[in-house]
Amino acid sequence: MKYADAEGRDKRFVHLLDGRLTELSLHPGSGVEQAIEIIRRHSGVKYAEPNYVVKVHSYA
Numbered sequence: 001m002k003y004a005d006a007e008g009r010d011k012r013f014v015h016l017l018d019g020r021l022t023e024l025s026l027h028p029g030s031g032v033e034q035a036i037e038i039i040r041r042h043s044g045v046k047y048a049e050p051n052y053v054v055k056v057h058s059y060a
Contacts, residue, residue: 032050036049
C-alpha cells in the first residue's frame with residue numbers, strides 16, 4: 001500500500017479505525033465487482049465495497 005506505515009496501517013485514515021481502513025484505485029478498464037471479490041478473499045479484509053459516487057441533476 002502506498003500510504004502504509006510499518007504496521008501496514010494507512011496513514012491517511014489513522015483517525016478512523018486506527019488506520020485499518022484504506023482506499024484502493026483500480027487501473028482503467030478493471031472491473032469493480034471482480035476486484036471486490038478478489039479483495040474480500042484476503043484474510044485481513046473484513047469487508048470491501050465500492051466508493052459510490054452519486055450525482056443529482058436538477059431539471060427546471
